[in-house]
Amino acid sequence: MQGEASRSKLFTRRTIMLGGAQTLLLAALAGRMYQLQVLESDSYKTLADDNRINMQLLPPPRGRIFDRFGQPLAVNQLNYRLVIVPEQSGDLERALSALSDLLPIETRDRERILREARRKRKFVPITVRENLTWEEVSRIEVNAPDLPGTMIDVGQTRHYLAGRETAHVIGYVGAVSEKELEGDPVLGLPGFRIGKNGAEKTFEKALRGKAGSRQVEVNAFGRIIRELRRDEGQPGDDHILSIDMGLQEYANARIQDKSSAAVVIDVHSGELLAMVSAPSFNPNSFTTGISHTEWNALMANERFPLTNKAISGQYSPGSTFKMVVALAALDGGIINAHQKFFCPGFIELGNRRFHCWKRGGHGHMNMNSAITQSCDVYFYEVSKRIGVNAIAAMARRFGLGEKLGIELPSERKGLVPTRDWKLAVHGVPWQKGETLVVGIGHGFLLTTPLQLAVMTARIANGGIAVLPKLVRETQRSGQRLPDTREPFPSMGLSAAHLAIVQKGMNDVTNYPRGTAFSARIEEPGMAMAGKTGSVQVKRITKAERESGVRKNEDRPWKDRDHALFVGYAPVEAPRYAISVIVEHGGGGSKSAAPVARDILREVQRRDPARRGPGENIVLDGAAV
C-alpha cells in the first residue's frame, strides 16, 4: 500500500508538471493568435483583399474605319472561341479527344494546348480554337453537359471588308510583340491586337481607345463570384477616310494584273480618293495569324506585294519631271516660252552624246511643243542654262525630295540632288552631264507616286501647296472631333507660267502630236491633261544603240522601262489629279496613260468631291 501511495504521489507531481507545461503551450497559442490577429492584422487584411478582389481590364472595341461615304472598311467581328479550363475538365487529353468528335482539332493545336496547360495555372482558360462558325458553336453548346470545363468565349476580331483592295491603305493588326509592350496595360491581354501597318498603325492610339476595367471578387481558383465595380473605358475613335471605295475598287481592278501603283488626289483639299498598289495581299490573313506558306509566298514574290508602292516605291520621274524644269526656267527668267532649240536627236557635251528618245530628232522646239512631244534635247538645253540647283529648288517647292506627311507609316522621301548633296554624299563634284540627265527626270532623282500626284495637283490647282491627307474626319462615340489642319499656302508661282505648263500638258493628251493623244478622254467636259514618262531601268549601251535598240516587249520583264503618267481633269476646272506607275511597263504613253485615263474618267463620273469636307456623316451602330 505504501508503494501504491508513493506511486499516486509521484503521478500527481508529474501530472501537475505536465499540466503546467500544457497550459504554457496553450498560452503560447493564445499569444500567437494575438500576434496574428492584432499586431500584424493590418498587413494580412490587405493581403486578404488582394486575394479576393481581382482587377480585370476590359479591352475597348477598336475604332472602325470607313470610306468617305461611310461605307465600312475595317470593322470588328465577334469571334467565337472555344476555351478549356484544365482544372474543370479533368483529364485534358481525354477531354480533347471527346471534343474532337464535335470539331476537328489538329495535332499541332493539340500539342500546343497540352504545352500551355503545363505552363499555366490550372484555372487559366486555354484557347482550343478561334473563329468558330455558328454551327460549330451550337454543336458545342448542345453537348455542353458532357464537356466539363469547356466554354465558348466571345472576343473580337478585326475584319477588313474590302480585303486586298485597301490592304496598303488600312494595313492590318497583329499580336503585340515584346518590344511594343509599352505603358498601356491593355496590351498585355491575351489575344490583344494592335495596328502593324497602314492607317491601323498610324492611328493606333486613337483607334485603340481606352481600356475599361472591372473589379471582381474571385475565389482561389480564379473563378468570378460577383462583380464589384465596372468602368466602361472609351471605345476607339471611328476614322472616316477620304478614300472613295468605289473608285478604289475600280483602280484596283484596272491595275491588278501589273506591278503598279496609282494615286488619285483632290487638287484643292489634298484628300486622297484612291491609293492602290499592286500586287496586293489579304490583310485578313494577318488578323488570325498568317500561315507560313502564305507568308513565305508574299516574301518571295519579286513584285513585293507587301510594299505600298504609292508611298514607299521610289522611281525616277522621267519625263513627268519636265514641268518642274520648265517652271524653274520660266521662274528664273532665263528663258521664255517662245525661245526655240533645235533637236537633232542628241546633244553633245564634251565627248559625250546625250540622246533624245526620238532618234531622228524633233527639229525646232519651243516650250509647248517640247512638253507636248516630250523632247529630251530641249530640256537638255534648258537644264544646261539654269543649272541643277535651280531645278532642285523648284522640285522642292513641288514637294519632291521630302516626306509629305501622309498619315501612313513607311512613306519615303525620294531624292532631289544638288551640287552640295553630291559632294557631301559621294565625295566627288557635280558633273555638268548629270544636270542634263536630271533635266529629263533621270539620274539621281527619285520620287514616289504620291509625290508625283501632289506635284501634278499643285500645277493643276494654280500653285497652291496642297498636302495629301487620308483621314477626312474622326468621330468619338458618334461626335465629330475638331479638325486642326490649316489651309494650304500659295507656292508663289506666276499664273502665266503655270498656264504655259498647263497648256503643254493639255496638248500632250488633246493635240494629235501629243505623246498621249491616243489615251485622251473624249467625253465632253471631262478632258484630261497629263504627261507621260518612261524610265530606263537598264542603261542602253553604245553597242545596243548602234545595233538598234530592242523594243521593250523584246526584253525580259525586269529590264523593261518603267511607265509613268501624271495628269489631271477636267482641264477647264481641275479637280482631280492622278499619278500612275507601271513597273517595267514599257512606254508611259502605252501602258500608264490608258490606266490614268480610265481612272480619271471614273472619278469624274463618280465625282467623290461632291461630298465636301464640311458635311457630317452619321455612322450606323456603335464601334462594336
Next chain:
Amino acid sequence: MATQDSFDSSQPGMSLLKRVFQINLVLVVLICLPALVGFAMLYSAAGGEMEPWAARQIVRFGVGLVIMFTVALVDIRFWIKSAYFIYAGAFVLLVGVELMGDSAMGAQRWVDIGPLQLQPSEIMKIALVIALARYFHTVGSEDIKRITVLIPPLLLILAPAALVLRQPDLGTAVLLALSGTMMLFLAGLRLWKLGVALVALLGAIPVAWQFLRGYQKARILTFIDPESDPLGAGYHILQSKIAFGSGGMFGKGFLGGTQSHLNFLPEKQTDFIFTMLAEEFGLVGGIALLLLYFALMAYGTIISLRCNSQFGRMLGMGIITTFFLYVFINMAMVMGLVPVVGVPLPLISYGGSSMLTLLFGFGLVLNIYIHRDIQIGRRQHNTST
C-alpha cells in the same frame, strides 16, 4: 492481501443503475460545447447549408455519444483485462491496411470492412493509451527503476508509429510517439531514462525521414520558410495566416469569412476549420474556444487525479494528453508554428474516425470517474488462494 493483487477480486461490481447515476454531467457538457461550435462552423463552411457536412457530423456525434456512454458504463476491469487484446487487434488492423488498404488523398489509411470504413490508426491512438496504462499499472514503483522496464513500452510506442508513418500518416505517427512519451513521463520514469527514450526517438528521425513521401518532406521544408513559395506548398500556410490576420479582434462575422468562403483556405471543413473560426469570430472567438478546451482538459485532469487506481489515472491522463496533442498540433499548424501534418481539431473538424476515437476516449474518462473508487490488483489472476 493476495486477493488485492488480482485485477478483479477486491470489490463487487457496481449495479448498472448506480453507474448511470455516476456519469459526470459536467464533463458531458464540456464535450458537447465544442461539438456544437463544430456544427456551426461546418454549417458556415458549406456557405450556410446543413449539407454536406453539418448534418452528417451531427449524426456521427450522436453515434459517438452512444459509444461514449457504452464505454463509460462497462466495468473498468474489463478494460484493463482486455487492454493488450485491444492493442493487438488494432495492430493487426494496421498491418492489414498496409497489405490491402485503400488510398485516400494519397495516403493509405483506410480498411474496408463491409460498408464500414475503418481507420486503424485512430483505434491505435486509444489502444496505445490503454495498453500503456495497463503496463504501468502492473509495474510496481520498485520495478520502475529497472532500465529493462523501458523496453516493452518503447516497443509498444514505436512499432505502430513506424507502421503509421509508412502509410504515410505523419500526423498520427507524431501523435502516437508524443502521447506515448508523455505517458512514460507520467508513469514516473526517471527523467534520465526519459532522456534515453527521447534519444531513441530522435535517433529514429533520420530513419523516419526515409519513410516520408515527397509531399511530406516538402511540407516540413516549406514550414521553415512558407513565403518563399507562396503558390506551391507554402500556399496553405500563408493563406491560413492571412485568414487569421484579416479576422482581427472580432472577426468578419458568422458566414462572413472571405478567405474561407472564396476557397482560399484549403480543407476548411477539416484540418483548417480553426482558421475559419478565427476569421469569422476573430481573436475573441479563438480565445473562447481555447478556454473551452482548457476547461475540458483541466476537468479531465482533476478526474484522473481523483482516481484510486494507477490504471485509471494513467488511462485518464493518457486520453487527456492525446486530446491536448490534437488541439495543440492542429492550432499550431494552422497558425504556422509547426509543419502541416494533417491533425484534425478535436470534436470540431469534419470526419467520422477522429470523432469516434475521441468520444471513445472520453467514454474511458467518464468510466474512470464512475469507477474512481475501485481498487484494481496488479495481476491478471489470483496468485494465491
